[in-house]
Amino acid sequence: MTDAARPAHHADQPRHADERRRADLAGRLAAVRERIATAAVAAGRDPAELTLVAVSKTYPAEDAVILHTLGLRDFAENREQEAGPKVNLVTHQLLGGGAPRAGGPEAGAGAAADPAKAASTPGAGLAVPDRPVWHFVGQLQRNKARSVLRWADWVQSVDRAALVDGLSRAAVERGRPLSVCLQISLDPPRASSGADSSGVAVSGRGGIDPGAVSELADLVARAPGLTLRGVMAVAPRGESPRGAFARLRNVAERLVRDHPGATVISAGMSGDLESAIAEGATHLRIGTALFGERPGVP
Structure with a gap:
């Protein structure tokens, strides 16, 4: 091989790697969609009722862009410090590339009420049906509300009253409502020392005690800039997920009577989506089955 030929050979390597990754993600997405459709039919439900949320934590922006081109629109992150730059990169790649705007996603995602703000808003240049929808699903600290x-x-992990005011003020300032889910603890009593004074289950995994849901729901529903959308939960370790999701369904049914x-x-999630669908889940947070294993990540 001549020296002149070598650069072209090396230049092809990233393109071939991109093609392999796209094929891998497309195959994984098809398999997940098939699992969802099969489980929905078995539960007597319409698969179209279900929203697939790709949990893209630790994976590069390029993976989210590929899945977006394959038709996915909902993505989730659980670490604010990783999510902000990633959302900015995804937005700029979907808009045709170019260097991300200095300062990243500070203006927020989506259409802003102020046209001047909209010009610097991640995703504002995309047609509304095409814009990615970003969900925060990690445990949220009060001082991170504005950054998130x-x-x-969406913030799917609201589990205490102390978070509501900060989220409300930030949502009003940005001029666009925030969709909120209450995170419910499904840990059995033996796995938790109960709940703290704000009703948060003390199990280290986040989530409000089911008995404290009504008060928190009322608080969110009254808060300017917030829209109460429903509940979120993670199946507890060491227990059948079906039974845990049945408890979540009971909480959801009580909540919807008042809201x-x-x-x-x-x-x-990847390992228990069938059980969740059988118990009425509307949104499925899928990571490993879509992206592959995350070595060393809890």
Whole structure:
């Protein structure tokens, strides 16, 4: 091989790697969609009722862009410090590339009420049906509320009253409502020392005690800039997920009696999505089955 030929050979390597990754993600997405459709039919449900949320934590922006081109629109992150730059990169790649705007996603994602703000908003240049919808699903610290709302459309992990005021103020400032799910602890009593004074289950995994849901729901529903959408939970370790998701369904049914618009049940991950669908899940948070294993990541 001549020296002149070598650069072209090496230049092809990234392109071939991109093609392999696209094929891998397309195959994984097809398999997940088939699992969802099969489980929905078995439960007597319409697969079209279900929203697949790709949990893209630790994976590069390029993976989210590929899945977006394959038709996915909902993506989730659980670490604010990783999510902000990633959302910015995804937005700019979907808009045709170019260097990300200095300052990243500080203006927030999606259409802003102020046209001047909209010009610097991640995703604002994309047609609304095409814009990615970003969910925050990690445990949220009070001092991170403003940072998370620079990019998040949803926060699915609200589990204490102390978070509500900060989220409300940040949502009002950005001029666009935030969709909120209450994170419910499904840990059995023996796995938890109960709940703290704000009703948060003390199990180290986040989530409000089911008995404290009503008060928190009322608080969110009254808060300016917040829209109460429903509940979210993670199946506890060492227990059948079906039984845990049945408990979540009971909580959701009680919630919707007082808040008819709060119909979302965000439950089910790669290993238990079938159980979640059987118990009424509307949003499925899928990571490993879509992206592959995450070595060394808890």
